[in-house]
Amino acid sequence: MGGSVHVVKEIVTKSAGLKAVISRREDGTLEVTLFSWGAEVVPGIGEIEPPAWRREPTPFTLAGDIEAAEGIAREILRNAGGDTE
Numbered sequence: 001m002g003g004s005v006h007v008v009k010e011i012v013t014k015s016a017g018l019k020a021v022i023s024r025r026e027d028g029t030l031e032v033t034l035f036s037w038g039a040e041v042v043p044g045i046g047e048i049e050p051p052a053w054r055r056e057p058t059p060f061t062l063a064g065d066i067e068a069a070e071g072i073a074r075e076i077l078r079n080a081g082g083d084t085e
Contacts, residue, residue, distance in 0.1 A: 005031065008066065011073050013082030019053065020073035022066070030069040032061040034076050056080070 005023040008030065012019040017037035022030055034056040039047040058076055063069035 016082040018080050018082040020077050022069045030063045032072045034058045
């Protein structure tokens with residue numbers, strides 16, 4: 001995410017520890033980003049960081065209006081196994 005962004009909306013799943021964040025970019029478009037909740041775990045060592053929201057790799061997703069961004073967000077969450085209903 002280059003440049004300055006402003007969070008417009010977060011959609012959090014009821015289970016699965018996932019959320020989609022809709023942010024407005026400097027150019028006015030909306031960007032959707034997927035995050036998961038959890039700790040970074042290294043086999044044989046255990047947790048190396050406390051639980052936190054971590055950005056997940058997803059295709060670069062932009063929308064021109066909030067309705068389209070919400071649709072993209074819900075689709076990304078469904079594809080990641082989250083329940084948004």
